[in-house]
Amino acid sequence: MFEQQWLAIYRETVRPLYGYMSRRTGGDRALTEDIVQETYLRALGRWDPKALPQTPLAWLKLVARNILIDHLRQRKRGPASVWTSDPPAGPEPGKDDCGSSDLFLAVTSLDRKKAGLLEEFYYDGMSVREIAEKRGLSEKAVEGLLRRARQALKARLPDQGPVGGQHA
Amino acid sequence: MPKTLEPDMEFVERLEWQLASELRRSRLKRSAPRIAVPRAAVAAALLAGILLAGVAAIKAAELVQDSWRKKIEIARAETEVRLQEARLETERGQAALVHERYAVGLVSEGDDLLATTTQERSRLGLERSRLDLDEVRRSGAPPRDELYAPLVGGRDFVSERLQLERRGAELGLKVLEARAKQLEERQRLGLIAPGQARSAGSDIAARRTRIAEIGQRLDLRKRFLAAALSAVRVEIAGRLATAQANLAVARSKVEDLKERKARAETRRDLGVASPAEFEELADALGAAEAELKLAALEVGILEKVK
Numbered sequence: 001m002f003e004q005q006w007l008a009i010y011r012e013t014v015r016p017l018y019g020y021m022s023r024r025t026g027g028d029r030a031l032t033e034d035i036v037q038e039t040y041l042r043a044l045g046r047w048d049p050k051a052l053p054q055t056p057l058a059w060l061k062l063v064a065r066n067i068l069i070d071h072l073r074q075r076k077r078g079p080a081s082v083w084t085s086d087p088p089a090g091p092e093p094g095k096d097d098c099g100s101s102d103l104f105l106a107v108t109s110l111d112r113k114k115a116g117l118l119e120e121f122y123y124d125g126m127s128v129r130e131i132a133e134k135r136g137l138s139e140k141a142v143e144g145l146l147r148r149a150r151q152a153l154k155a156r157l158p159d160q161g162p163v164g165g166q167h168a
Numbered sequence: 169m170p171k172t173l174e175p176d177m178e179f180v181e182r183l184e185w186q187l188a189s190e191l192r193r194s195r196l197k198r199s200a201p202r203i204a205v206p207r208a209a210v211a212a213a214l215l216a217g218i219l220l221a222g223v224a225a226i227k228a229a230e231l232v233q234d235s236w237r238k239k240i241e242i243a244r245a246e247t248e249v250r251l252q253e254a255r256l257e258t259e260r261g262q263a264a265l266v267h268e269r270y271a272v273g274l275v276s277e278g279d280d281l282l283a284t285t286t287q288e289r290s291r292l293g294l295e296r297s298r299l300d301l302d303e304v305r306r307s308g309a310p311p312r313d314e315l316y317a318p319l320v321g322g323r324d325f326v327s328e329r330l331q332l333e334r335r336g337a338e339l340g341l342k343v344l345e346a347r348a349k350q351l352e353e354r355q356r357l358g359l360i361a362p363g364q365a366r367s368a369g370s371d372i373a374a375r376r377t378r379i380a381e382i383g384q385r386l387d388l389r390k391r392f393l394a395a396a397l398s399a400v401r402v403e404i405a406g407r408l409a410t411a412q413a414n415l416a417v418a419r420s421k422v423e424d425l426k427e428r429k430a431r432a433e434t435r436r437d438l439g440v441a442s443p444a445e446f447e448e449l450a451d452a453l454g455a456a457e458a459e460l461k462l463a464a465l466e467v468g469i470l471e472k473v474k
Contacts, residue, residue, distance in 0.1 A: 003191045010187055014180055019173035027172040033179050040183060044190050 114149035238308035245301035252294040263287040316399035370424040381413035415463035425453040
């Protein structure tokens with residue numbers, strides 16, 4: 001029974017989780033697959049068989065995001081990494097242009113509110129309206145918050161040109 | 169949806185298979201039947217554990233105890249060295265004083281020799297106590313005098329002690345010989361009875377026997393270290409050498425006392441010696457004869473087990 005429940009959750013969440021992670025890895029397929037696999041294996045070890053999480057996708061996304069951040073930080077410090085021995089040479093052809101790992105790391109280094117806003121807008125492809133509805137804010141307020149988040153992000157990045165206001 | 173945001177079907181299926189396998193494995197692990205272990209086996213294992221813990225605790229306590237024992241032994245040996253140093257200092261002062269008196273004719277040559285010999289003996293005692301301290305520091309145990317005792321840190325303390333003992337005995341012999349010479353001189357001058365000089369000769373013989381015995385023991389020790397003799401053989405041979413020396417000394421003492429008793433008897437009969445003197449010699453002879461019998465018995469037994 002538990003196994004069936006578990007596999008049902010897997011089938012329901014694997015694609016959204018993969019998409020969520022793929023946007024953040026810059027389309028690196030190998031890295032995305034490694035992180036997704038690791039995320040599910042962690043879930044397997046941590047989820048209580050008698051009380052599976054109410055929102056498993058949220059749990060999975062959070063864990064996957066943390067794994068990715070750890071991995072990128074480790075890769076930045078040195079070559080040692082659990083999964084990929086070498087950083088990807090570049091985005092795969094036809095990838096969704098989500099930016100480099102440096103950019104993602106810079107985003108995650110911002111405060112939680114700004115980072116969440118930028119991720120929703122640039123990585124998850126949500127519109128200003130969708131974000132405003134989700135957060136209970138006006139679209140104008142969201143635009144203002146996005147502007148300030150972009151400025152904060154720009155300050156964290158080396159001089160790479162303007163951070164655009166369009167979806168990535 | 170862009171292509172890169174969609175996982176490969178192969179990846180999704182492979183991961184599902186992996187997760188299903190893991191889930192099955194964990195279910196089997198949870199539901200694995202417990203292996204029935206007899207209570208006796210559990211009790212035995214517990215007992216073994218307790219015993220092992222006990223052994224470990226005893227071993228630890230022994231180590232602590234050994235450490236303390238070693239410290240105590242070293243402290244004891246160090247105290248002995250200090251005592252011997254103090255004694256030598258006193259004897260040295262005493263010998264210097266006697267020597268000054270001898271120089272101005274206040275004391276005899278024999279007294280001077282005795283003081284010098286006593287000082288030498290103290291020096292030997294100090295050497296012996298330093299030797300013991302060295303051994304205690306190396307072994308952590310009291311010094312061993314057995315002929316079959318092992319070397320300590322490659323050093324033969326047993327032989328070194330025997331050599332010191334021999335030097336001490338030789339010093340004693342020197343004093344006895346000087347005294348005998350003095351007695352002979354007095355006898356020649358008619359100052360003492362002839363028997364007294366003979367008695368001194370008996371003491372010299374006994375001392376020489378002792379020196380020879382030490383030489384035998386040194387030789388036995390050498391043979392033991394060269395693996396020419398087993399520990400049992402060297403122990404028996406060592407005891408036999410001592411017993412034979414005891415026998416020789418006892419025999420000499422008996423002979424001497426018999427002679428002295430005969431002289432005392434004559435003097436008593438002549439009325440120049442008191443009956444008490446005779447009785448005293450008779451008692452001493454009885455004791456010496458008993459010692460002789462005992463020594464002979466010991467030699468006999470050791471000869472049999474040799």
